[in-house]
Amino acid sequence: MLQALDADSASGSFSQAHARSAFQVPERPSVNSMKAMPDQKHRLLFFPPKRNINTQHIMDTASCGPSNALQNLSKHTQRDRSLQNDISLGARQALFASNKFNQVDRNLQNDFAAFNQGQNSFQQAHYEQLYNQQFPANVEQQRRAEDSQWAQSFQDLNLTSQPQNLSVASNQWQSQFMQQGNVQQPQIRPLNAFATNFMRSGMTGNMAMTVPQPTHQLEHQQLHKQEAEQDLFNQEFANVERELQQEARQVDVTVPEDHSLAATAEQVLAVMTGEATSRSAETNSKFQNSNFLKLMQSIAAKEVALNDSQDKLVTRDGTDIREVPEMPAVMAGGFSGNPLTREARGSHLPDPLAHIPDGALSPTYNSPLGSAMFVQKSMGKKIQMQDWVEDYGMDSEDELSSQWKANFDGEDMFMLRNRENEAYMGYDG
Amino acid sequence: MLSFRTTGYNGYGVKYSPFYDNKLAVATAANYGLVGNGRLYILSINNDGSISSDTHYDTQDGLFDIAWSETHENQCVAASGDGSIKLFDVQVGQFPVMNWHEHQREVFSVNWNMVDKTNFVSASWDGSIKIWLPNRQQSLLTLSPEVDYTTMASPVAATAKGPAVPLSNKTTTNTTQTCIYQAVFSPHSPSVVVSAHANSHVMIWDLRAPHPLQLDYVAHGGLETLTIDWNKYRSAVIASSGVDKSVKVWDTRMIESVQPSASAPMPSFHNASPAPLNQFMGHEFAVRRISWSPHDGASLLSCSYDMSCRVWQDHMDDKARFLGARRMGPLQCTGVFGNHREFVIGCDWSMWGEPGWCVSTGWDEMVYVWDTPNKQA
Numbered sequence: 001m002l003q004a005l006d007a008d009s010a011s012g013s014f015s016q017a018h019a020r021s022a023f024q025v026p027e028r029p030s031v032n033s034m035k036a037m038p039d040q041k042h043r044l045l046f047f048p049p050k051r052n053i054n055t056q057h058i059m060d061t062a063s064c065g066p067s068n069a070l071q072n073l074s075k076h077t078q079r080d081r082s083l084q085n086d087i088s089l090g091a092r093q094a095l096f097a098s099n100k101f102n103q104v105d106r107n108l109q110n111d112f113a114a115f116n117q118g119q120n121s122f123q124q125a126h127y128e129q130l131y132n133q134q135f136p137a138n139v140e141q142q143r144r145a146e147d148s149q150w151a152q153s154f155q156d157l158n159l160t161s162q163p164q165n166l167s168v169a170s171n172q173w174q175s176q177f178m179q180q181g182n183v184q185q186p187q188i189r190p191l192n193a194f195a196t197n198f199m200r201s202g203m204t205g206n207m208a209m210t211v212p213q214p215t216h217q218l219e220h221q222q223l224h225k226q227e228a229e230q231d232l233f234n235q236e237f238a239n240v241e242r243e244l245q246q247e248a249r250q251v252d253v254t255v256p257e258d259h260s261l262a263a264t265a266e267q268v269l270a271v272m273t274g275e276a277t278s279r280s281a282e283t284n285s286k287f288q289n290s291n292f293l294k295l296m297q298s299i300a301a302k303e304v305a306l307n308d309s310q311d312k313l314v315t316r317d318g319t320d321i322r323e324v325p326e327m328p329a330v331m332a333g334g335f336s337g338n339p340l341t342r343e344a345r346g347s348h349l350p351d352p353l354a355h356i357p358d359g360a361l362s363p364t365y366n367s368p369l370g371s372a373m374f375v376q377k378s379m380g381k382k383i384q385m386q387d388w389v390e391d392y393g394m395d396s397e398d399e400l401s402s403q404w405k406a407n408f409d410g411e412d413m414f415m416l417r418n419r420e421n422e423a424y425m426g427y428d429g
Numbered sequence: 430m431l432s433f434r435t436t437g438y439n440g441y442g443v444k445y446s447p448f449y450d451n452k453l454a455v456a457t458a459a460n461y462g463l464v465g466n467g468r469l470y471i472l473s474i475n476n477d478g479s480i481s482s483d484t485h486y487d488t489q490d491g492l493f494d495i496a497w498s499e500t501h502e503n504q505c506v507a508a509s510g511d512g513s514i515k516l517f518d519v520q521v522g523q524f525p526v527m528n529w530h531e532h533q534r535e536v537f538s539v540n541w542n543m544v545d546k547t548n549f550v551s552a553s554w555d556g557s558i559k560i561w562l563p564n565r566q567q568s569l570l571t572l573s574p575e576v577d578y579t580t581m582a583s584p585v586a587a588t589a590k591g592p593a594v595p596l597s598n599k600t601t602t603n604t605t606q607t608c609i610y611q612a613v614f615s616p617h618s619p620s621v622v623v624s625a626h627a628n629s630h631v632m633i634w635d636l637r638a639p640h641p642l643q644l645d646y647v648a649h650g651g652l653e654t655l656t657i658d659w660n661k662y663r664s665a666v667i668a669s670s671g672v673d674k675s676v677k678v679w680d681t682r683m684i685e686s687v688q689p690s691a692s693a694p695m696p697s698f699h700n701a702s703p704a705p706l707n708q709f710m711g712h713e714f715a716v717r718r719i720s721w722s723p724h725d726g727a728s729l730l731s732c733s734y735d736m737s738c739r740v741w742q743d744h745m746d747d748k749a750r751f752l753g754a755r756r757m758g759p760l761q762c763t764g765v766f767g768n769h770r771e772f773v774i775g776c777d778w779s780m781w782g783e784p785g786w787c788v789s790t791g792w793d794e795m796v797y798v799w800d801t802p803n804k805q806a
Contacts, residue, residue, distance in 0.1 A: 261463075272714075272734075279713045279735070282767060286736045292461055292771050292792055306464060313460050322437055322459065 440790030458491025662726030
């Protein structure tokens with residue numbers, strides 16, 4: 001363990017040096033202000049590699065001013081993550097491309113490369129160039145060796161224990177850092193917090209070069225998922241939009257502008273007879289025989305219309321439809337079948353009480369009292385209060401008290417009790 | 430099952446008398462209410478099981494709803510298609526004893542106050558609700574809600590004021606956005622009214638308040654709310670139904686009241702529908718009228734354009750309303766009454782008969798008195 005720690009801290013100190021060079025990018029606007037800082041090590045904390053990648057953060061002048069750890073912590077924690085989800089595809093690719101140099105999982109890297117090449121190779125190439133400028137070859141080689149070694153140990157380790165090691169390492173590094181006297185005392189706490197926070201986000205850069213891998217992987221999956229969801233949403237919205245437009249067109253076609261009775265009747269018919277499959281057969285047959293719908297049909301066909309004084313519906317020859325004999329066809333009392341049809345929907349399971357004919361069960365048995373009384377009647381014995389209330393004064397006490405007598409006779413503390421029992425049972429002391 | 434045929438007139442509304450166990454009033458209209466006269470039938474159920482017409486009143490326009498007086502056993506009030514409301518006395522022949530004509534369009538519902546018993550409420554297609562006393566010439570109060578133009582059932586009319594941004598490119602000929610289909614007094618409070626609106630809203634009004642509108646929400650996803658009723662046993666529970674074919678049971682305490690204020694000017698209604706306590710699915714077309722049982726807080730009767738009546742059991746446990754184990758549609762429907770051969774428009778429970786008896790009427794000119802199955806289930 002100690003060795004592992006040593007190795008970690010060694011790689012840590014190396015990476016600090018590495019990072020120092022890495023972050024001195026000429027065009028970075030923060031250089032001037034950063035000169036005021038006592039040590040370049042600061043930048044490692046304040047400008048993790050990710051910021052290099054994410055151009056938005058590079059250009060963020062607020063992060064380059066006279067900063068302190070607390071400020072950066074709050075910046076880090078309060079950062080609007082949605083921006084990252086919204087950044088262009090190119091930036092995302094760059095993000096993935098950076099992993100290429102971690103050299104941890106080649107298969108994964110190949111997948112990424114394939115993925116990236118399929119979409120935009122320019123960004124990648126550009127980034128490689130940028131990266132190569134930043135990282136001299138020999139440093140990189142060294143780092144690779146370190147990394148692969150570290151990655152090996154990382155693989156051997158249990159994944160869950162890994163962050164612990166890292167945090168210990170980081171603490172160690174921090175104490176080392178503190179000893180150099182580069183950081184003012186009040187900053188200890190925020191720095192510490194920041195470092196842990198930093199590490200959780202997988203941006204420790206030096207010590208945890210492998211850690212970004214899984215995090216990026218997750219991030220990648222997340223982004224991918226979000227992208228897919230976005231596409232799905234867009235598709236759905238497009239569908240709805242199309243439907244609405246179609247409907248609008250249909251309405252335009254089917255409904256004439258005038259609100260005449262015929263047009264209304266047509267509308268009613270369309271509503272009432274459409275979607276016949278969504279209704280039960282019974283309802284459909286009723287609808288087919290409906291006089292109202294027949295009337296609607298004849299109104300729509302202009303066989304029946306309002307008369308001139310608008311108080312009657314008349315046929316073409318001017319007779320009131322109420323005097324036309326065939327129109328009111330419902331006969332009083334002319335129904336068939338069970339007047340109370342049970343709910344037809346759902347599964348048609350056999351009725352478990354089918355063998356009990358209707359009326360065989362008296363309604364009095366439906367209530368708890370009714371059934372209790374039925375039980376009582378069928379038992380043939382009157383249930384009395386003694387059946388459930390125990391009376392300690394009666395015979396059940398006999399056996400118990402004689403037991404007491406046998407067991408505790410002669411013992412003082414039970415004498416009184418026994419005497420009481422005897423008196424109670426009518427014995428004379 | 431007993432039946433009566435209102436020959437030549439299509440039934441719209443039916444009510445049991447609150448004084449007699451055998452008297453019914455039926456509001457009917459000729460030509461399915463499209464054009465023509467109306468007729469009010471006063472029916473008696475005889476001991477031999479036949480139903481006979483005591484008397485009937487002819488009106489100039491179709492009658493769409495009926496309500497018996499709670500104070501006078503012979504009086505009932507009827508809602509007419511010409512915008513008038515007429516008070517009939519069974520002892521006085523041929524003509525109504527009172528006629529109010531304030532509504533501009535069809536009056537679609539009348540409901541007598543069951544607590545106060547002195548006043549009644551009417552709801553009209555002109556977009557207003559009016560409160561009336563039977564002995565006054567003018568209405569006591571008019572409630573007219575703001576129209577919500579954002580729902581599907583009430584799209585922006587060409588001349589109407591609408592939202593600044595067009596919500597849809599869909600053209601439509603629907604001009605019913607202001608219609609109010611039903612307004613019902615609470616059976617628990619003398620001054621609370623709930624109303625069902627064509628723009629899918631349900632509104633609760635308190636007549637005592639300076640701003641009577643207390644609660645306003647979209648109940649049926651933008652489709653027209655056709656009917657509403659108060660539960661007779663649970664004072665905060667209402668049920669509503671409409672074009673979306675579902676009957677929804679609401680607890681008004683669970684619906685947040687959104688009141689506009691000067692500091693936060695926002696619409697006084699919910700943009701999204703709140704969640705109902707329970708929902709009954711099963712009708713195959715729009716539900717036209719619902720009624721909670723006067724004998725059982727869980728039973729609800731509904732009638733629909735699918736030509737059937739259904740009886741539902743609301744088994745939701747108030748103390749465990751999110752354990753929706755019994756929220757199974759078919760289990761909640763305890764009976765279907767399918768004898769009507771046209772749309773069923775009106776239904777009511779018998780108050781003084783056996784619990785579970787009810788009456789329904791529809792466009793097949795039939796009035797059926799029947800017993801609901803499994804009423805103990």
